[in-house]
Amino acid sequence: MKSLDWTWIQSNLSYIGDLLLQHAVLAILPVLAALVVALPIGYLVYRTGPVANGFLSVFGVIYSIPSLALFVALPVILGTQILDPLNIAVALAIYSAALLVRSVVDGLRSVPADVKQSATSVGFGAARRLLRVELPLAMPVIFAGLRVVTVSNIALVSVAAVVGGGALGQLFDRGFRNSFYTPIIVGLVLTLILALLADALILLIQRGALPWARGKRVA
Numbered sequence: 001m002k003s004l005d006w007t008w009i010q011s012n013l014s015y016i017g018d019l020l021l022q023h024a025v026l027a028i029l030p031v032l033a034a035l036v037v038a039l040p041i042g043y044l045v046y047r048t049g050p051v052a053n054g055f056l057s058v059f060g061v062i063y064s065i066p067s068l069a070l071f072v073a074l075p076v077i078l079g080t081q082i083l084d085p086l087n088i089a090v091a092l093a094i095y096s097a098a099l100l101v102r103s104v105v106d107g108l109r110s111v112p113a114d115v116k117q118s119a120t121s122v123g124f125g126a127a128r129r130l131l132r133v134e135l136p137l138a139m140p141v142i143f144a145g146l147r148v149v150t151v152s153n154i155a156l157v158s159v160a161a162v163v164g165g166g167a168l169g170q171l172f173d174r175g176f177r178n179s180f181y182t183p184i185i186v187g188l189v190l191t192l193i194l195a196l197l198a199d200a201l202i203l204l205i206q207r208g209a210l211p212w213a214r215g216k217r218v219a
Helices: 006-011 015-047 049-063 068-077 085-109 111-119 126-163 169-178 180-211
Strands: none
Touching: 006 015, 006 180, 015 049, 015 085, 015 126, 015 169, 015 180, 049 085, 068 085, 068 126, 085 126, 111 126, 126 169, 126 180, 169 180
16 A cells, blocks of 8 residues: 655645535534434334334335435435535435434333333323433433434545535545545545544433433443
8 A cells, every 4th residue: 555645634734624624514413403303203203103113114215215316316306506515414414314213213112111101100291201201211222323323424425525525525536536545545534533533422422411321232
């Protein structure tokens, strides 16, 4: 493997930093938006009982749509330019929501029935039981899904380089077009570091917000 061109890296630090920031924003914001959407949708799907698996299959099909096809189709649907970062954000929000809905349903299903019955017997209504009992106990599973979705998004952002976006993915495109290995290596390393940092941050938030779940394994 050819050695890194440190001179190129030093002369392009500002450019690389801008791409890194753009990559983080394009990956994280869709996850936050998807979480806000997935919580109520996941609860509604969970409440459908046996029919829930059918809805989850639909979300699975949505997630199976090739990312490149979605990046290309969204400008037609949204009426945006193909290079608009909004296309990437919306596509990643759709993928994130599709995965997080399943995590919400699985998390609510993991709450023991006797715990829900106990909450009802002491006078908790449906809404209070959800917010005070079911959702907190479901959060370890939801956080596990959130970690998977976030890391997945960080990887998927790079795919958008094919349609002129992609943040750090532009380094891959530049390196392959010019047979220049340094941008490729820099892009790979920064993408990996960003994914590790995001995963660690979510894990720290989980441990701080859910002290009772520390050390508990999530299937």
